[in-house]
Amino acid sequence: MTVTASIDHPALPITAARARVAWVDVAKGICIVLVVTMHTTLGVGLALEATGWLHKLVAYAKPFRMPDFFTIAGLFAGAAIAKPWRTFIDRKVLHFAYFLALWLAIILAVKSDDLHLVNIRAFATAYLWAFIEPFSTLWFIHILPLMFIALRLIWRLAWPVGLAAAIAIHIMASIYLMPDPYALASVWTGWSAVDNFSLFFVYFYIGAKAAPVILKMANNAMAFREAAVVLLLPWAALNALAVHAQVADWPGIGFILGIAGAMAVITISAIASLYRPFESLAYLGRHSLVIYLSFVIPMAAARVALVKLDISDNVDLLSIIVIVFAIGVPLTFQALIQGTPLAFLYRRPKWARLAD
Secondary structure (H helix, E strand, O other), X not given: OOOOOOOOOOOOOOOHHHHHHHHHHHHHHHHHHHXXXXXXXXXXXXXXXXXXXXXXXXXXXXXXXXXXXXHHHHOOHHHHHOOOHHHHHHHHHHHHXXXXXXXXXXXXXXXXXXXXXXOHHHHHHXXXXXXXXXXXXXXXXXXXXXXHHHHHHHOOOOHHHHHHHHHHHHHHHHHOEOOOOOOXXXXXXXXXXXXXXXXXHHHHHHHHHOHXXXXXXXXXXXXXXXXXXXXXXXXXXXXXXXXXOOOOOOOOHHHHHHHXXXXXXXXXXXXXXXXXHHHHHHHXXXXXXXXXXXXXXXXXXXXHHHHHHOOOOOHHHHHHHHHHHHHHHHHHHHHHHOOOHHHHHOOOOHHHOOOX
């Protein structure tokens, strides 16, 4: 697969290969920024009892924010499930299990007062229960291993059968979506692990099974940038119209918007990866796990501090400050602890790996 677009533009990277790799990181960067923006904006808005234009952005991104995350996560899953079971379990199950176990303990400890975890027994109970009912933002880390295992088990099924089954459980979960203008979540069974799996597995499955088509689409977007931008315009308008008309949550329509939005973000990322100013997004994408694991701690601290200082009542301004802090602190901390005994916070140690 080659990029045929001209690369002699002064804003472009030196090699097409660099751009071809970078767009996946850019897409992951967009995803993590959207996730942090949602949690930050809603938290600041709740504290100030106000809404702003960032709330509109969060509502606009609702149909595709998590579908895009899962589509990208599934994009290279085919290569992972082709590995021997031992390697697969190590990389796609134990990897996430390690960080879930570690950061669940850290976040619960930080939030122990708010959660009234007054003794070791209460803490242990909450900790163990979180492996059944995912806690806070860690639900994504909780559910990814389940998706990888499910994908491996059904991989040899004819793809129309697998896709039909994934769409069926998605539609059922969609019928029971929470009436939330900002977050996409189902209460189909009342068990969020099952509900989230049902709602989002279809995007993970499509990302894995349609990976060659998606990669080719991204390649074409880089080769024909102007045409790709023109094609994005009707998507942007239709997504806005669906959100405004409050039909984006309708079963079926939500699925179409989710897939269309995921493809749009991939297209945008492919184009953006050709230009140096967007390399910062690729950097965020390469460190998206670092951000995702720990952004809630600096986010909460910054929000509380800014509200108490009462420096402004502008919900958008305060939200932007908190977003920058919530993303910047994990990245800075991770850079500072590299090569130190604390490196285990973001890098799985050898003892937590299966021997090759």
